[in-house]
Amino acid sequence: MAPSLIIDIVASLLLGSMVFFAAVVAPAVFRSLEGDSAGAFLRVLFPRYYLWGMVLSLANLGVCLLHSPKGAALMALVLAGFAWARQVLVPALNAARDRWRETDSPGDKARFGALHRRSVIINVAQMAMLVVIIIA
Numbered sequence: 001m002a003p004s005l006i007i008d009i010v011a012s013l014l015l016g017s018m019v020f021f022a023a024v025v026a027p028a029v030f031r032s033l034e035g036d037s038a039g040a041f042l043r044v045l046f047p048r049y050y051l052w053g054m055v056l057s058l059a060n061l062g063v064c065l066l067h068s069p070k071g072a073a074l075m076a077l078v079l080a081g082f083a084w085a086r087q088v089l090v091p092a093l094n095a096a097r098d099r100w101r102e103t104d105s106p107g108d109k110a111r112f113g114a115l116h117r118r119s120v121i122i123n124v125a126q127m128a129m130l131v132v133i134i135i136a
Contacts, residue, residue: 003067008134010060014053014078015130018123021049043094050086053126057082060133070136074129081122089119 025045029038057079064072093115100108 003063006063007060007068007071010056010063011075011130011133014056014060015127015134017052017056018127018130022123039097046090047086050082050090053082054079054086064133068133071133074133078126078129081126085119085122089115089122093119 026042029041029045032038033041057075061072061075061079064075093112096108096112096115100112102108
């Protein structure tokens with residue numbers, strides 16, 4: 001199989017996973033589970049989601065390093081986004097959400113909202129980079 005096809009398939013699989021999670025899984029969780037249950041479920045799911053993204057990104061980065069320098073740069077950024085989100089952002093989001101629940105203060109709510117927006121921005125940027133890899 002041609003390396004460019006492998007790169008496109010893995011990038012498409014990752015992009016599809018991300019779209020499925022954002023468009024299907026997350027909304028279904030909030031429609032199906034009560035607030036505390038939804039939160040508990042997502043706390044378990046998000047680290048696994050980011051790990052899945054890291055594994056696929058790392059695999060694709062390996063192929064890109066050998067066959068697509070531009071793709072490698074983008075895949076490295078995608079991988080870094082997943083790693084940072086999993087190791088730094090998720091714990092910060094969890095702490096901010098816990099604090100907001102304890103205090104119910106507008107400031108703590110705003111802190112959680114800002115972190116959540118950051119996660120969305122990273123996710124959208126990763127999706128855009130994957131689209132560039134696929135169409136380039």
